[in-house]
Amino acid sequence: MKHYSYDEWMQYVKNEINEKDRETYESHLYACDQCLDDYLLAVSANESSLPILSNDGSFTDLVMAGVSKQKPPIKNKKPFYQQAAFHYLLAAAATILLTLTGAFQSLATYADSLENPQKIQAKKPSVTEGVIDKTFAWMDSLENKEVNKK
Structure with a gap:
């Protein structure tokens, strides 16, 4: 320095x-x-x-009056994506989206299975497997009807 x-x-x-x-x-x-x-x-x-101040009290009053008349400095306005309200809205939207898609329910089920492994249930077939099984059962019933007609 x-x-x-x-x-x-x-x-x-x-x-x-x-x-x-x-x-x-x-x-x-x-x-x-x-x-x-x-x-x-x-x-x-x-x-x-x-310079000599003739009246110290009036000088102080003049200075304080001048200070109070000054405008506060202009703050730089932040872009919308740097404001707290934007972040709160973004968090709320993500929460609603995750709630509606069932992500929290899946997470709760997964956490429950980790806490209580003895509660693990038999694996439920997926919707696709159920549709395929019903389709094959329907086709088998059609085959049986054809065989019975002959």
């Missing part, structure tokens, strides 16, 4: 530097205690040339 000398701070106090350097000095004061001490010494040494 670059430190500024006492003479540089004296130039700052006397307002003998350009605006860009002034901003650099001010931001440096926030981070550097050593330079803050030099700045305070420069202000003390140059105190006689600084």
